[in-house]
Amino acid sequence: MTFDLKNYLAERKTLVETExxxxxxxxxxxxxxxxxxxxxxxxxxxxxLRPILCLGAAEAAGGKLEHALPAACAIELLHTYTLVHDxxxxxxxxxxxxxxxxxxAKYGEAMAxxxxxxxQTLAFETLARTPCPSVTPRLVIELAKxxxxxxxxxxxxxxxxxxGSPTRDIIDYVFQHKTADLFRxxxxxxxIAGGASDHNLQHLSVYGNNLGIAFQIxxxxxxAKQACSDDKPxxxxxxxxxxxxxxxxxxxxxxxxxxxxxxxxxNTAPLTALAHELLSRVF
Amino acid sequence: MTFDLKNYLAERKTLVETExxxxxxxxxxxxxxxxxxxxxxxxxxxxxLRPILCLGAAEAAGGKLEHALPAACAIELLHTYTLVHDxxxxxxxxxxxxxxxxxxAKYGEAMAxxxxxxxQTLAFETLARTPCPSVTPRLVIELAKxxxxxxxxxxxxxxxxxxGSPTRDIIDYVFQHKTADLFRxxxxxxxIAGGASDHNLQHLSVYGNNLGIAFQIxxxxxxAKQACSDDKPxxxxxxxxxxxxxxxxxxxxxxxxxxxxxxxxxNTAPLTALAHELLSRVF
Numbered sequence: 001m002t003f004d005l006k007n008y009l010a011e012r013k014t015l016v017e018t019e020x021x022x023x024x025x026x027x028x029x030x031x032x033x034x035x036x037x038x039x040x041x042x043x044x045x046x047x048x049l050r051p052i053l054c055l056g057a058a059e060a061a062g063g064k065l066e067h068a069l070p071a072a073c074a075i076e077l078l079h080t081y082t083l084v085h086d087x088x089x090x091x092x093x094x095x096x097x098x099x100x101x102x103x104x105a106k107y108g109e110a111m112a113x114x115x116x117x118x119x120q121t122l123a124f125e126t127l128a129r130t131p132c133p134s135v136t137p138r139l140v141i142e143l144a145k146x147x148x149x150x151x152x153x154x155x156x157x158x159x160x161x162x163x164g165s166p167t168r169d170i171i172d173y174v175f176q177h178k179t180a181d182l183f184r185x186x187x188x189x190x191x192i193a194g195g196a197s198d199h200n201l202q203h204l205s206v207y208g209n210n211l212g213i214a215f216q217i218x219x220x221x222x223x224a225k226q227a228c229s230d231d232k233p234x235x236x237x238x239x240x241x242x243x244x245x246x247x248x249x250x251x252x253x254x255x256x257x258x259x260x261x262x263x264x265x266x267n268t269a270p271l272t273a274l275a276h277e278l279l280s281r282v283f
Numbered sequence: 284m285t286f287d288l289k290n291y292l293a294e295r296k297t298l299v300e301t302e303x304x305x306x307x308x309x310x311x312x313x314x315x316x317x318x319x320x321x322x323x324x325x326x327x328x329x330x331x332l333r334p335i336l337c338l339g340a341a342e343a344a345g346g347k348l349e350h351a352l353p354a355a356c357a358i359e360l361l362h363t364y365t366l367v368h369d370x371x372x373x374x375x376x377x378x379x380x381x382x383x384x385x386x387x388a389k390y391g392e393a394m395a396x397x398x399x400x401x402x403q404t405l406a407f408e409t410l411a412r413t414p415c416p417s418v419t420p421r422l423v424i425e426l427a428k429x430x431x432x433x434x435x436x437x438x439x440x441x442x443x444x445x446x447g448s449p450t451r452d453i454i455d456y457v458f459q460h461k462t463a464d465l466f467r468x469x470x471x472x473x474x475i476a477g478g479a480s481d482h483n484l485q486h487l488s489v490y491g492n493n494l495g496i497a498f499q500i501x502x503x504x505x506x507a508k509q510a511c512s513d514d515k516p517x518x519x520x521x522x523x524x525x526x527x528x529x530x531x532x533x534x535x536x537x538x539x540x541x542x543x544x545x546x547x548x549x550n551t552a553p554l555t556a557l558a559h560e561l562l563s564r565v566f
Contacts, residue, residue, distance in 0.1 A: 030456075038432060088393075091396065110373045113368055121431035121432070125423065125424055128423035136411075140423055141408055144411065148401050153401045158314050
């Protein structure tokens with residue numbers, strides 16, 4: 001069995017970006033600076049991992065790719081809004097992202113707050129344009145629960161409020177909510193839009209959650225390689241475990257993700273290859 | 284015909300606040316400070332005008348009040364998120380609202396950004412819990428269009444970017460998007476949730492839009508009475524018209540709002556009385 005992941009990812013990235021391009025306000029739309037800043041935030045690169053997972057979940061569930069396209073865009077718009085707000089001076093105070101100025105650095109703080117706000121709104125609007133309207137209420141509730149005050153925002157609050165020595169509890173909480181909740185939602189939105197049975201949705205959720213945890217551990221391991229001494233102390237899993245333990249943890253959660261793909265009705269080769277590929281970055 | 288508006292408003296306010304109380308995270312929910320700050324933002328007073336309009340529209344359309352309750356809460360949560368973000372130091376830099384410290388003044392800037400974000404998410408989640416799921420896609424798209432980058436946020440962007448002398452064009456744009464779009468959406472959400480026909484929805488939209496414009500003119504007239512000389516120049520209609528002209532404009536838009544309520548199948552007495560009451564504040 002050979003699966004050309006590199007080619008698959010390039011094709012899916014193009015597909016997602018074409019859709020994102022179409023759902024953003026056209027350049028020049030009044031107010032012109034808002035349209036420009038929203039496009040800068042969304043179209044300045046990124047691997048499009050979450051929307052690609054969303055589309056892959058629809059196919060793994062035996063559903064149609066096209067049915068999950070609005071959900072895939074919604075998850076990327078939602079993710080982008082969190083990055084725009086996380087970069088603000090009152091949060092992480094970052095001026096660069098992917099080699100480009102962050103939204104607040106280029107357009108000012110007030111505009112960055114409003115761009116993030118507008119991208120969140122657009123995420124829900126896009127989600128509500130899913131081709132099967134009968135699943136819209138479920139999709140909106142899924143995304144809102146993952147993104148809101150009991151999901152991503154809960155993780156971000158505990159992250160910024162963190163002071164002192166990290167504990168296993170706080171690491172688990174922030175990993176779950178700040179990262180894994182959105183990976184899990186990406187997978188679940190795709191699966192629901194693709195018509196997954198409750199049973200298959202459950203298995204795909206296990207994949208999404210484990211992949212999200214693995215992603216964050218791998219991210220911490222990669223960050224440790226290039227850490228600067230003047231960085232503020234961060235909630236990294238390496239504060240509570242050795243590198244060897246973190247490697248083992250990443251391997252274990254990746255294996256759990258892949259194992260949960262057994263017996264699904266659709267093509268699971270892409271989701272399997274993606275999990276292997278993420279892990280390979282630290283091995 | 285006597286309609287006891289004062290009693291009606293008090294009853295509806297209680298109804299809306301009971302629902303809002305129930306959909307917010309309970310005090311103590313982790314992260315506790317987020318729950319506390321979200322509750323502070325939403326439960327610190329306010330006339331609840333937009334949700335009351337939403338419920339009134341459902342009834343004017345001949346529908347059931349209960350069907351519009353989630354939409355009513357959603358519109359108030361959405362409105363509250365915009366206030367929390369508008370108060371931020373990088374926007375209006377306000378430390379007091381309704382005699383209470385603003386969210387950023389009490390909980391810090393980062394928390395205020397996240398509280399606003401979480402309230403927007405909760406607005407869409409609440410809306411998706413409408414009892415008639417078949418209208419959910421329409422409701423979500425309506426609210427998103429009114430609230431997003433072509434609605435309230437467009438108005439706010441042009442407001443904060445405004446410099447120099449106000450023109451009729453910029454005043455009309457900001458009045459329409461920053462204020463009237465959400466009044467119109469409040470009415471439309473209630474009408475749709477209440478099962479309004481397309482024809483009646485159209486008439487109610489005219490009411491909502493005119494009432495929103497009237498509300499903003501009246502707000503400008505009331506502000507002018509208590510303006511401080513050190514306030515930054517603002518986009519008030521009094522910059523382009525006399526007080527007499529503004530009074531006439533408020534009267535005219537209020538009359539247009541009330542006229543559009545003719546021939547609706549439900550009880551229009553509350554919406555009529557509300558429009559008269561708002562206008563009476565400046566006469």
